Amino acid sequence: MPNGSSGAVLPLQPGRVAVVIEDDADIRNLLQAILEQAGFRTFACENGADGIECVRTNQPILTTLDISLPGIDGFEVARQIRSFSTTYIIMLSARDEEIDTLMGLDAGADDYLTKPFRPRELRARIEAMLRRYHLAKAEQVSAEPAAATAPSPSGAPSAETADPSVGDTEEPGWLSHNGLRINEEMWLCDVDGAPVELTRSEFDLLLAIMQGARRVISKESLALELRGDYASTGYVSDSDKRAVEVHMANLRRKLNDPVGSPRFIETVRGVGYRLADAKRAARR
Known part of the structure; x- marks a missing residue:
């Protein structure tokens, strides 16, 4: 596992909140460093139960999740998070069998990355996800009220009706x-x-x-x-x-x-x- 990540450090971005659920302290610190370089405010937990509550409390747009956790494993954590959150889950594991990947996706993960991973690869995936879904919260907040109140053209019904x-x-x-x-x-x-x-x-x-x-x-x-x-x-x-x-x-x-x-x-x-x-x- 590399000791650090590379790339320019971005300032904290509005709405960029991430949760790291990882029991290995070294990997947890590495993940936090990668995410903070990408402009995230990051919260870290070392077990599944605390991770679930952290996601519930902080409503992150991104969550990294280890499979092998003490107590509740990552598959169950993903299932419970999915019951109340649409956070983008990247599951991390030393298991590289296809069945493990499919189990992770079936539990609710959006992406799956095997350990050891390259920090550049993880950051590239994160940045691609951000570009793809336009997740800057400031933009969403400014767009939604306008969409809700704008009159429909030619007397067309609104989204509600x-x-x-x-x-x-x-x-x-x-x-x-x-x-x-x-x-x-x-x-x-x-x-x-x-x-x-x-x-x-x-x-x-x-x-x-x-x-x-x-x-x-x-x-x-x-x-x-x-x-x-x-x-x-x-x-x-x-x-x-x-x-x-x-x-x-x-x-x-x-x-x-x-x-x-x-x-x-x-x-x-x-x-x-x-x-x-x-x-x-x-x-x-």
């Missing part, structure tokens, strides 16, 4: 299909008017499919989408594609969208995914 089941027309910023709506800028999703809480990876997959409409989006393309700017080589492994499948299964469960009779997302066997046919879904 629009009937999401009426076709695919929607006010600016929203994409809709069969009662499912998503707004990229406000990072909102709802089904038949009821909000749906998604992880950032689930949201990203859904947004790519919604933007593609009836065009098939391959698992390879979705894997690169999840990796964001960090996808420099374009290489997609079987493990990457399996990770997409795990995230997609979690997404389907939250949308109550069974594979056998999809209302929203249709699987094209051996290829990828696309939006389900509206007429077929209406006959469910």
Whole structure:
């Protein structure tokens, strides 16, 4: 494990809060140093129970999580955090078997990095995540009130009153299909008017499919989408594609969208995914 990280040190950024859950003091200190260089205010915990409460209290946009923790292991910690938070979870572990990666993603992690890791690699992933999801809190706070109060053009219904089941027309910023709506800028999703809480990876997959409409989006393309700017080589492994499948299964469960009779997302066997046919879904 390297003794330190590299790169320019950024000043603390508004809204950049991170939680480190790691029982090894040396690794914990290294993670804090990397995150502080990236402009994060960082809180560190050495066990799962304290980590869960720290996430609940501080509402971080990023959490690093070790698997091998005293008491509650990282898989259970991820599951409990996911019950109340959409923080971007990067799971860290010395285990490098594919099954461990998939278990981590299935528990709710967004990314998985094996130890020993290179500090530059971790920081690159963090910075790509920040670029990708526009998580500067100041920008979100300034944008949301304007979106909520702005009058709809041409007398169109507002987000609160629009009937999401009426076709695919929607006010600016929203994409809709069969009662499912998503707004990229406000990072909102709802089904038949009821909000749906998604992880950032689930949201990203859904947004790519919604933007593609009836065009098939391959698992390879979705894997690169999840990796964001960090996808420099374009290489997609079987493990990457399996990770997409795990995230997609979690997404389907939250949308109550069974594979056998999809209302929203249709699987094209051996290829990828696309939006389900509206007429077929209406006959469910």
